[in-house]
Amino acid sequence: MNLRSLGDALASRPSSVSRLCDRMEAVGLIRRVPSSTSRREVEVGLSPLGEQVLGELRDHRARLRLAALSPFVERVLGITGVSGVLPVFRGVEEALEADAV
Known part of the structure; x- marks a missing residue:
C-alpha cells in the first residue's frame, strides 16, 4: 500500500501519515520499499514483527x-x-x- 492510499484509508493528512510511518518504522513494525510501479512512490507493509x-x-x-x-x-x-x-x-x-x- 502506498502512503497516499494509507492516508485515504485513515482519513488523515499526508504529513501525519508520514510521521506515523516514521515512528512505526523506527520500532520495527513496518517496512518501506520502493514501489514496483512508480519510482516516486514508496510502499508500506508490515514487518515480521508488525505481523506478530x-x-x-x-x-x-x-x-x-x-x-x-x-x-x-x-x-x-x-x-x-x-x-x-x-x-x-x-x-x-x-x-x-x-x-x-
Missing part, C-alpha cells in the same frame, strides 16, 4: 469479545462453553473482516 504484533492484538480483541458477548450467546442461542461459543465468534469476525475489505 497484529496477530497478538487480534487475539486479544477476540478474547475481549468472547468475554463480553459469551453471556448473551449462551442466553439467546443456548450455546455454552468456550468450545461452543468460539466458532460463533470466529464466523462473525470473518464476516466482519470480509465486509471491511
